[in-house]
Amino acid sequence: MPLFSPIVRCAAVPAIRDSVVGRVGEIYAVLLEAESFQFNTSYITTNQLMQINGDGMVPVVLDWAIGNETCEVAKRNQSSYVCVSAHSDCVDSSNGPGYLCNCSEGYQGNPYVSNGCQDINECDLQPNPCSDGICQNLPGNYNCHCPEGTHGDAYDGTCIPERSQKLPLTVKVAIGACSGVIILLLCLMCLYIVYQRRKLEEMKRKYFKQYGGHELEERMKLGRSLNKFKIFGSKELEKATNHFDDKNIIGRGGNGVVYKGVLENQDVVAIKKPKIINEDLKKQFGTETLILSDVNHVNIVKLLGCCLEMEMPLLVYEFVQNGTLFHLIHENENRATIFLDTRLRIAYESADALDYLHSKVSPQIIHGDVKSSNILLDVDNIAKISDFGASKLIPKGEEQFATLLQFTHGYVDPECLVTYELTHKSDVYSFGVVLLELFTGKKAINFEESEEQRSLVSTFTMLENQNRVSEIFDNQVKLEANIEFIQELTRLIKQCLKLKGEDRPTMREVAEELNGLRTLNQHPFVVQHNAEEMESLISGLPNDNHDFNTTFDIESRLTGRSNNQHWL
Template structure:
């Protein structure tokens, strides 16, 4: 589809022989005709349909003539479904079930591909082509899902004509064993992830794998494959014993929900704002944000406003009246709404705490309040002895001067650290599980920050183990200082960080703002740090190469998520083993993400102008004083070296001089002396191909020039695939691993997998359910 434009042109000829009066008369007539024409056109402009069935259609989407939607791709039709569900919105032949402006996502129904065996093999597969549209398949929300017995299904896609992707998933059935409901682990059901940015998707089955061997058993002879929304899927055993997944899954027959990311154009916010004619964020109180899908941009309403940021007027971003919607003040207080904000105050004649959870008290006998302004009580001038005694007893019952002073100090810190803004953000983001703790709550949780509760400490401050009143165990980070320039933005940063949701990233639960330096409260991770696992004798246990690859792969995936999927992207700034925590299953969890907000008081000989830790700091940063995502890549390269060698980033060996592990490693690689540097626990000739590949990857990460280092997405992908090689010992060809390492992150798995036998495909490309 191409953009369409309506143009109206009036052509007139003014002859040179006509008099001036006639010329003026014709000009007046033409002007009147133009006014009549455009007035009529405006009056006849049809209203746009904004609801179809039970689905709202907000602009930039639209149904009807071109003025109802922004551009091709956002135009929908309202059509009757083939079943009895009535009218629904469609984009082409694809049914749309939900449109979200805030998250930049659209939910549609995706066709389920199938393969059945009944004496002979039959199949039907589907293609979803999103090229030249505003949409991309969401890699965060969707999983490629395969249902069936002895089934191998592939998913292929591309980001553009060059970047190709191909992977697969295998689902097996064991004789007489019915899979468990809710479990998708490779028995009857498997799932695998997709990369970000895919604009094309198709499915096909491997005919060598089919259900012919189970057709006479209790399993059904059909297999199914589809990309679907992970949160909307729960495996049922009847999906492999009957045809329920296709025809009785709660969705239309043969369909499953899938999430698409959408965005405006292909420009960044900075580029789009240069052309105000085409810039989409036209509502007052709106702003531009980068698209989570990686292409184009989205528009959001500013904090304290809601509505449609893509339109003007009453349907655009409007002030939220928090006083009516959320009742944010104490019951006895007065709430005053303001544009994008609100305030709480005690009514005239009262005093106290007007905020939610507080109380406003009447002024005591013998005092009076301001008739117009609440919150303060003044003594009367003439008081009887009895009244004076009453007032004296009243003030004796109040907190001491010292306590009142402490309360004022805590309120001042709360305000300085962005507390009111944070409260407002929490109230504006319904369902946000983020807590603001009092100093007393955290003191109680840590027995007043007793030394026995210390989990770790360093230049940045101290981390304590705490137990909250609801018996949750948490980690409390008590930093030493904060950059004064960032205090006002602290609340906003907390909201951003609290929305990070990844299985390999430590969850931020809340903070305390009524102290000089805010304290952060994280989920508690039980098994110490990677630093302790590798380097401390009390924790030192044999560490297999499998475990090292697992921790490396999971940590890289977490950093790649922070760089590419978080909105806005987050640079860690201090990647090191002590910031990689381990749970009881040795699952890695990256902590201290976004730590660039908290500036540590450096106690080492490292330069204090740049944040980071000696031995891990990107040498390019020492020149530019500017952290980038490639700075994290360099630091992670050092972490890989520690996993390979068992040595610290800065270590002593046979002399009093401190050595840099990165420098020693680079020299060893140049001189082909890697073996001498390796940890003795992993010097295994059978594993040397994988170890060599990891070492080459670390070497790339340590490149002095940041632009020549791989991205964290590329590092995570390569480590994940190397880990799969290690898990499947029958794939042991050095040339295959070398080719794997040389591949870029464009997901050209078709170039690699087509050279392997079926068994090797299973090792390289097939992810049994996770």
């Protein structure tokens, strides 16, 4: 049995009335609560019996505990541990060593005997702990909930009646039917979306095969991919252009629409969507674009790849950020002066690029849509020919006539309208119109002018026949150019605009002429003359070709120098 210390507390017993509890040689002792005792000196000198309170009753407290160990230590020895009842708790003594046992919260009884702590049924207590709610007794606890038809906090007695009424059966049936229909529609919608996605993927595979995607992949595996040509996915380009948002359109033409796109790696590209694809070349489209990607010239926009998963395949080019030659000539917001040297350099670079397409690539490429808006300019105003693969991607034969009508008016080779055929000389004619634009500052077609002056070519021809051709050139050109330059430039433009293609020069000859004009412009040794004198000199030229000797003769008469004195 455990050792009990005699310190039981708070037990009230009758006090000793009119008697001495203990007496040893005039020494008295009384057992009572210390706070209830008040010492009096008379207790020492007399044998007077103590009167402890008026009613003779005082509390007696015995403070006790079990053993001299803490709960933690006592629990280790189950043979001597006395808190044996289930739902009992051990508590360390607050006044000295030892411990006590109490029943757990929600239980009452004797914790020192087995099953001595029994559950308290709180629902039987008064007052009811759930107030107006329904009380449910739980082991060591209780639960309160509101009666049926009410809601609220049953613990605080705030249950209030439900205001809503039960729905009629017909309403419940209608709600159930509507819910079923909605669920059915959602299921059908999901099935439709899945079907459409599968259909879209099937269409992508169809287009990819139709445009020769598999053949393109095979050729790229054989080493043709060294030019970094890439086959783009439709989703990648849709994301790059924000689903081909009209806000990203940077150009429109007879062959298609061009969008600005930003790829996932933040590279900026130009994405062209053609309008017409030659049915006979559909199967070779992928390999044709791979051939075009081999074009490598500093003045030609680089073709980076294509997308074959859409109804109209897409071409992806490098992005040239400074606009077009058309913009520089006609929409120059800052009205910056375009010096003659700049115009000559742009003209030469463009001609050299077209000559590269005509004669230095295999197979040879006819541009087919030469115009100022297809000549791009980088930040340094370096020319870059774009849309150089147009003729490979448009129909041939009679269908080409309809295609040509979609090109920008004023640039189309008149011979093409008769023969329905694009040739190398078609590019020469269109480039002659570009030269007119570049050195006159006027548009190829201007609907604001009178009918006879609406076409730039017609105006040039008319003024040339009237010996007034200098009137058409830009003031900056006339300010910087000398007589010989104007003569040679006029002759070159006339040659490019010949009605018969066989009478026109090749692009190589045009590039060489322009290079000669650049050299001539870099050696300003010719005396400038007023417009009337220059016009009279130009009017003296024959209508057809003439050579530099004629120019030198005129120069010699004006300067008083012989031909062999012309160059320093």
